[in-house]
Amino acid sequence: MFYYSNMKKFILILSLSTQSFASTPIDERLKDYIQEFNLTAATSPAPRRNKLFAIGRDLFHERRLSGNNNIACMDCHHPRVGTADGLPLGLGEGATGLQIGTRNRVQGTGKVLARNTPALFNLHNVNIMFWDGRVEYFPETKTFFTPAPLAPEVASTLKSALAAQAIFPMVDHAEMRGQKGTNQIADARDEQEAWDLIVEKIMNLPGYKEAFAEIYPGEKINIGHFGEALAEFQSHAFFLSDTPYDRYLKGDIEALTPKQKIGMDVFFNKGKCGDCHHSEHLSALDYDGVGAPQIGPGKENGMDYGRYQWDGDEGSRFAFRVPPLRNVALTAPYFHDGSIATLEQVVEHYDDIKGSLESYKIVQQLQNYLKPLKDHDHSINEALYANLPEDLPLKLEFTAEEEEALVEFLRTGLTDMRLQGNLSFIEKNAE
Numbered sequence: 001m002f003y004y005s006n007m008k009k010f011i012l013i014l015s016l017s018t019q020s021f022a023s024t025p026i027d028e029r030l031k032d033y034i035q036e037f038n039l040t041a042a043t044s045p046a047p048r049r050n051k052l053f054a055i056g057r058d059l060f061h062e063r064r065l066s067g068n069n070n071i072a073c074m075d076c077h078h079p080r081v082g083t084a085d086g087l088p089l090g091l092g093e094g095a096t097g098l099q100i101g102t103r104n105r106v107q108g109t110g111k112v113l114a115r116n117t118p119a120l121f122n123l124h125n126v127n128i129m130f131w132d133g134r135v136e137y138f139p140e141t142k143t144f145f146t147p148a149p150l151a152p153e154v155a156s157t158l159k160s161a162l163a164a165q166a167i168f169p170m171v172d173h174a175e176m177r178g179q180k181g182t183n184q185i186a187d188a189r190d191e192q193e194a195w196d197l198i199v200e201k202i203m204n205l206p207g208y209k210e211a212f213a214e215i216y217p218g219e220k221i222n223i224g225h226f227g228e229a230l231a232e233f234q235s236h237a238f239f240l241s242d243t244p245y246d247r248y249l250k251g252d253i254e255a256l257t258p259k260q261k262i263g264m265d266v267f268f269n270k271g272k273c274g275d276c277h278h279s280e281h282l283s284a285l286d287y288d289g290v291g292a293p294q295i296g297p298g299k300e301n302g303m304d305y306g307r308y309q310w311d312g313d314e315g316s317r318f319a320f321r322v323p324p325l326r327n328v329a330l331t332a333p334y335f336h337d338g339s340i341a342t343l344e345q346v347v348e349h350y351d352d353i354k355g356s357l358e359s360y361k362i363v364q365q366l367q368n369y370l371k372p373l374k375d376h377d378h379s380i381n382e383a384l385y386a387n388l389p390e391d392l393p394l395k396l397e398f399t400a401e402e403e404e405a406l407v408e409f410l411r412t413g414l415t416d417m418r419l420q421g422n423l424s425f426i427e428k429n430a431e
C-alpha cells in the first residue's frame with residue numbers, strides 16, 4: 001500500500017517534470033498569443049433546466065411551428081449535418097430531405113435562401129446573431145436590436161440573443177412561415193400577429209400547454225417563451241467545445257500536436273487571422289469584409305451588402321459577422337453564401353485575396369438546386385476591395401507547410417474530440 005502510493009507520487013512528479021520539459025519555444029509563443037488575443041477556453045452555459053430543454057427539443061423538431069407544417073429548425077440545422085444543412089445556400093420551406101452520405105436535400109417548392117446556414121455550436125453567450133448581426137442583445141441594458149419590433153412582454157421574457165434569434169425563422173416567409181396565400185400565419189398583418197397565431201396553434205397541440213405551465217405557472221405564454229425554450233435546447237445540445245485547443249488553453253500543453261501548434265502559430269502570427277478571430281469564440285463578434293465571392297440570389301438582384309443593410313454605414317458594405325470557429329471542419333461550405341467549399345480553399349483565399357476573387361467561379365453546380373446558382377459577378381470586385389480592412393494583408397505568401405499546418409489547426413485542433421469522425425455524438429447530446 002505504502003509502496004503503491006509512493007509510486008504514484010513518483011509518477012506524478014515524473015509527469016509534471018516531462019510537462020515542463022515539453023514547453024518548447026513554440027509553446028512560449030503560443031502563451032504570448034493567449035495574452036495578446038485574449039484567448040480563453042469556451043465557458044459552459046448555465047446549468048441545464050431540464051424541463052425547458054425538453055420543450056425546446058420538441059419545438060426544434062416541430063414542423064407545425066411552420067406556416068405550412070412542413071419544416072422544422074432541425075430540417076436546416078441537423079445534428080447529423082453538423083447542425084447546418086451541408087449546402088452553400090439554405091433551402092426554405094417546401095424543400096425536403098437531408099444532405100447525408102449519398103442522399104440530398106432537394107429544393108422542391110422551396111426558395112433558395114440568400115445565405116449559408118450557420119452551425120449552432122456554443123452560441124449561449126454570443127450576443128450577435130446572423131451573418132449580418134440583425135439580432136443583438138445588450139447585456140448591460142438587457143435590451144435587444146431586432147429586425148422587427150418586439151412587444152414589451154416578449155422583450156422582457158427573452159434573456160439572450162440566442163432566444164431572440166429563435167423567433168425570427170418562424171416569421172420569415174421563405175424559411176418557415178410560407179408564402180402569402182398559403183396559410184393564415186403567412187397572411188398575418190405583421191410579425192407580432194404571426195407570432196400570436198403560432199403560439200395559439202402550438203399551445204393547442206397535446207402536451208405543450210401543460211409543459212409550459214409547469215415552468216411558468218400563471219404566466220401567459222408568448223413567443224418569447226418559445227424563444228427561451230429553443231435557446232435552452234441549443235445552448236446545451238450544441239455546447240461542444242472539448243477541443244484540443246480548449247484543452248491546451250486549460251493547461252494541457254500536450255493536447256495540441258506539434259503540427260497543430262505550428263498551425264496555431266501561423267494563425268496568430270503570419271496569417272494575421274487573430275486580428276479578427278480572437279477571444280473566447282475566435283471571433284471579434286464585429287463585422288468585416290474579406291473579399292468573399294457573392295453567389296446565389298443575394299438579398300436583392302444577386303447582391304448582398306451584409307451589415308450595411310442594418311447600419312447604413314458605407315464601411316459596412318459587404319461586411320459580415322466574423323464567424324466563430326470551433327468545429328468549423330464540420331460545417332462546410334464556408335462564408336456567408338457558402339461560396340468556398342473547403343478549409344484549404346478558405347486558407348488559399350486569405351493567402352491571395354485578389355487572386356482568389358478574380359479567378360473565382362462556381363466549379364460545380366449542385367443538383368440540389370433546380371436552377372444553377374448565380375455565379376459571382378466580377379464587376380463588383382473593385383467595390384469589394386474598397387471595403388477590405390486597410391491592414392488586411394492581401395498576400396500572405398504561405399509555404400505549403402504553413403498552409404497545411406494552418407488547415408490542420410482549423411480542422412482537428414478546433415474540433416471537439418468527441419465529434420472527430422463521429423457526428424452521431426451531437427445527436428446523443430441533443431437527446
Ligand code: HEC
Pocket residue numbers: 060071072073074075076077090091092093113115116117118119120123128129130131132162165166167169170174175176230
Ligand atoms: C430553411 C432553413 C432554416 C430553418 C428552417 C431554420 N434556420 Fe436557422 N438559419 C438558417 C440560415 C440560412 C441562417 C443564416 C441567415 C442569415 O444570417 O441571414 C440561420 C441562422 C440561424 C442562427 C444564427 C446562428 C449564428 O451564429 O448567427 C440560429 C441560432 C438559428 N438559425 C437557429 C434556428 C432555429 C432555432 C430555427 C427554428 C425556429 C431555425 N434556425 C430554422 C436556416 C434555417
Ligand code: HEC
Pocket residue numbers: 267271272273274275276277287288289290292319320321322323328331333334335336337343346347350351389392406410
Ligand atoms: C479582417 C478580419 C479577418 C481576418 C484577418 C481573417 N478573417 Fe476569417 N473571416 C472573417 C469574416 C468577416 C468572415 C466571414 C466573411 C463572409 O462570410 O463574407 C470570415 C470567415 C472565415 C471562415 C469561414 C467560417 C464559416 O463558418 O464560414 C474561416 C474558416 C476563416 N474565416 C478563417 C480565417 C483564417 C484561417 C484567417 C487567417 C489566414 C482569417 N480567417 C483571417 C474575418 C477575418
